[in-house]
Amino acid sequence: DSGVTQTPKHLITATGQRVTLRCSPRSGDLSVYWYQQSLDQGLQFLIQYYNGEERAKGNILERFSAQQFPDLHSELNLSSLELGDSALYFCASTPSWDRGFNEQFFGPGTRLTVL
């Protein structure tokens, strides 16, 4: 158990819908990262938040957005869903904004299926 929690574990929805994925980082961790894992693209970085502020963006679509709340939990919002958005979405956390020099602790992931 990494100490990072994600809900829900599974999500099945239809094209055009909007969903929200939730992540709670390890206690004390200020940085949260969202990754998308699909079969053909591997693990792709989406977005990073540090202590409530957006710090970096990766390959995140405009239909996707995220935020980090004062209690440090984060939510990833996916809207106008398409079939290609079906993937595993992982959240990871680190104690600080370490620029990739410390291990990242991954949550169990949310499996999104868009029908």
Added chain:
Amino acid sequence: GQQVMQIPQYQHVQEGEDFTTYCNSSTTLSNIQWYKQRPGGHPVFLIQLVKSGEVKKQKRLTFQFGEAKKNSSLHITATQTTDVGTYFCAVSPLNYGGSQGNLIFGKGTKLSVKP
């Protein structure tokens, strides 16, 4: 682009055989991390290499960082069924001029072990 190449994509071995996965970068790396993802699980940090020519061992796992810090390998001696999973290398975008704190993952090597 910012990319670390990982080979092979798949490896099927008989239990007791050795296994090696390789990561290569076109630029010199400041560090490289290795993660393991069990089937249905999430990435779990294994190790970080920082020094040129560094070799680290974890029981049957041997990790190497090349002298030029452009490549790395993970070698498993006498594989067991518990080694099944996908092994990823990961590097910081700082190595490619980026400033984010996320990780750039290789595509991974999926290891299957036949008992």
